């Protein structure tokens with residue numbers, strides 16, 4: 294362990310802890326472009342920029358501090374190269390503002406609203422920014438669900454024929470997992486369950502035949518078939534039905550029902566991320582971590598966003614093809 298590690302950690306913690314939590318605090322803290330650049334340098338290099346090629350710190354500063362040339366190897370490193378903000382033409386101040394807007398809204402924001410709030414000239418710009426910031430916002434949950442797990446399928450979006458299937462798992466205390474699936478056969482369910490539900494867990498489902506020893510493995514299983522009347526008295530999948538109703542409201546409310554199947558998984562990831570943190574993480578913490586992830590995430594082009602629209606990562610490719618691009 295290098296001697297500086299505990300200090301580095303403390304500095305990173307300070308970046309989180311001291312991040313503004315309200316709009317006025319944010320305005321004061323990031324009043325100028327220089328304020329944002331100083332923060333970015335702190336988040337990316339712990340305060341001292343380094344050459345991206347040789348890690349040397351003897352640098353000439355060029356173009357008002359957004360470009361560095363290495364005095365040892367001659368390599369040029371920009372503030373944004375190799376990060377999610379690579380090749381951006383917009384100031385950091387605008388990016389920070391967008392991150393704060395997205396982080397501080399409990400229900401997130403649509404591309405249309407981001408376009409309006411930020412005064413962007415085009416919907417495409419707002420849409421691209423939102424996808425990039427979403428990639429930095431959402432971090433996967435590592436702890437599998439283990440308490441009072443319910444599992445079910447739901448259908449969201451579109452008219453009847455165009456609806457997309459979503460596999461849903463919930464925990465009693467409210468944590469959730471969501472996957473956009475094309476089928477609900479036992480093999481697909483198994484990929485979802487193995488990635489989402491701890492092995493020694495009792496799973497409650499409805500009577501769907503796909504919930505069996507193939508999909509659930511050794512887990513204890515309560516398959517409960519209810520009539521609508523019985524469900525009104527005591528719904529055995531109450532948590533999941535409540536969660537799905539909120540998911541549908543979010544897709545219809547924040548996103549005006551405009552999410553295309555191709556991009557649905559990214560939206561499900563955002564919903565699950567916000568839902569799983571609704572009681573714990575403050576605005577400042579989420580915004581600070583998002584900027585940290587903008588630094589650490591590899592660049593993402595519009596082309597990559599469109600072509601690589603993320604499928605649920607645990608499905609084998611044959612069970613999930615990215616839905617076609619439609620106009």
Ligand SMILES: [Zn+2]
Nearest residue numbers: 344347363366
């Ligand atoms: Zn160098």
